[in-house]
Amino acid sequence: MQIKQYVARDIQEALKKVKEEMGSEAIILSTKKTKGSLQGPGIYSPSMIEVVAAVDRPFQSSSGFSGWNSMAWPAGAQKGKEPGLPEEELFIQKILSAGLFPEFVQGLAEEIRSFEKKSSTKNLTEAYRGLLNWRLMESVEVPEPSFNAPRIWSFIGPTGIGKTTTLVKLAAHFRLKVTDRIALITTDTYRIGAVEQLKQYAQILRLPLETAYHPEELKQIIERNRDQDLLLIDTPGRSPQIPKSIEELRDFLTVHPNIENHLILSATTKDSDLEWIVDRFRLIPISSYIFTKIDETTHYVPLFNQLIRFKRPLSYLTKGQSVPEDIEPATKPRVAHMVLNAIAWN
Structure with a gap:
C-alpha cells in the first residue's frame, strides 16, 4: 500500500485531493487541523487540514513521481x-x-x-x-557544547515550563564542572518576584546577575560581560496566542548576533499544541530545544515529532527541581530509548 499526506484549507478540499490522486478506494488514516500562524510581520497563515490517506496500489502524484512505497x-x-x-x-x-x-x-x-x-x-x-x-x-541532532569562544544562551518559551529553573540548573552545572566565568542576565521584569528569585540563585552560586529592561540595555550588558565564558539570559514567558509579545521578545534577542536561543518545551504538552508553540516562536531564531518535565509523562512521541517537523537540535533534557542534578545533555541513544519505551509493543 501507498501512504501520502495532503494539506488543504478544509476537509472537503482535502478529500477531493485524495480522490483525484488516489481514487475512491483510498483509505483515510487520520485527519488533523493545524492552527494558524504568523509567518512574519503582517503575514498570517490560516489554519489548515492535514489528511493522511492510503491506497492498495501505486499511484502517480501531481509532481509526476510515484507515491510513498x-x-x-x-x-x-x-x-x-x-x-x-x-x-x-x-x-x-x-x-x-x-x-x-x-x-x-x-x-x-x-x-x-x-x-x-x-x-x-x-x-x-x-x-x-x-x-x-x-x-x-x-x-536526532544533538549539539556539542564548546567554549572556544564566549557563548550567549537565552531561554524562551511559554509560561510555566521551567525556563528559569533550567537556566539555574545549567548555571550550577557549568559553575561546578566547567568554568566560573559565568554571568546571569534577566529580562523578566514582568513577573512578580522573578528578578528576586534569580537573584537568590545567583548569590548561592556566587555569580553576577544584571537586569535588562530594554533591548539596548541588554546589548550594553552583553558588551560589559564580553570576557565571560558563558552568559545565560532569562526571559519572560510569552503566550503563543499573542504574537506581539513574541515580537517584543525578538527585539531583545536580536541585539547581538551571537545569542543562541533555546526553546523550552514541556513533555506534558500535547502534540498539536507543541507544533503550534514551535511555529509561533519561530519568529525568533531558534538554535535548539530543551525538553523539560520528562519525569511527568511516559509519552515522548510528541516531543520527537517536533525534532522531525522543524529540524532543530535537542540540547538538554530536564526533570524535577533538584539543582543541578535534574538535567542531562541530550544524546541520540537516550532520545531513541525514550521513544521506543513510549510505544505499546504488547
Whole structure:
C-alpha cells in the first residue's frame, strides 16, 4: 500500500485531493487541523487540514513521481492484531498508532519492506526494532557544547515550563564542572518576584546577575560581560496566542548576533499544541530545544515529532527541581530509548 499526506484549507478540499490522486478506494488514516500562524510581520497563515490517506496500489502524484512505497491498513485494523497480517505491517501499525510523524513512518516503512526482502533472520520483529532504533537516532541532532569562544544562551518559551529553573540548573552545572566565568542576565521584569528569585540563585552560586529592561540595555550588558565564558539570559514567558509579545521578545534577542536561543518545551504538552508553540516562536531564531518535565509523562512521541517537523537540535533534557542534578545533555541513544519505551509493543 501507498501512504501520502495532503494539506488543504478544509476537509472537503482535502478529500477531493485524495480522490483525484488516489481514487475512491483510498483509505483515510487520520485527519488533523493545524492552527494558524504568523509567518512574519503582517503575514498570517490560516489554519489548515492535514489528511493522511492510503491506497492498495501505486499511484502517480501531481509532481509526476510515484507515491510513498509504504504500507497502510483499514481503520478497524489499528485497534489490534488482525489474523494473517504480515509481521512488518503489524510492526508499522504499532508505530503509526503511537502517533509518530507520518513522514517518518513512511520512510521507515520503505526501509522495513526492503530489509524484509533481503533478511534471513527469523526474529523479524526484533530486527525491525533495531532498525527503528537506528532511524530514531539518525533523526536526532544533538549539539556539542564548546567554549572556544564566549557563548550567549537565552531561554524562551511559554509560561510555566521551567525556563528559569533550567537556566539555574545549567548555571550550577557549568559553575561546578566547567568554568566560573559565568554571568546571569534577566529580562523578566514582568513577573512578580522573578528578578528576586534569580537573584537568590545567583548569590548561592556566587555569580553576577544584571537586569535588562530594554533591548539596548541588554546589548550594553552583553558588551560589559564580553570576557565571560558563558552568559545565560532569562526571559519572560510569552503566550503563543499573542504574537506581539513574541515580537517584543525578538527585539531583545536580536541585539547581538551571537545569542543562541533555546526553546523550552514541556513533555506534558500535547502534540498539536507543541507544533503550534514551535511555529509561533519561530519568529525568533531558534538554535535548539530543551525538553523539560520528562519525569511527568511516559509519552515522548510528541516531543520527537517536533525534532522531525522543524529540524532543530535537542540540547538538554530536564526533570524535577533538584539543582543541578535534574538535567542531562541530550544524546541520540537516550532520545531513541525514550521513544521506543513510549510505544505499546504488547
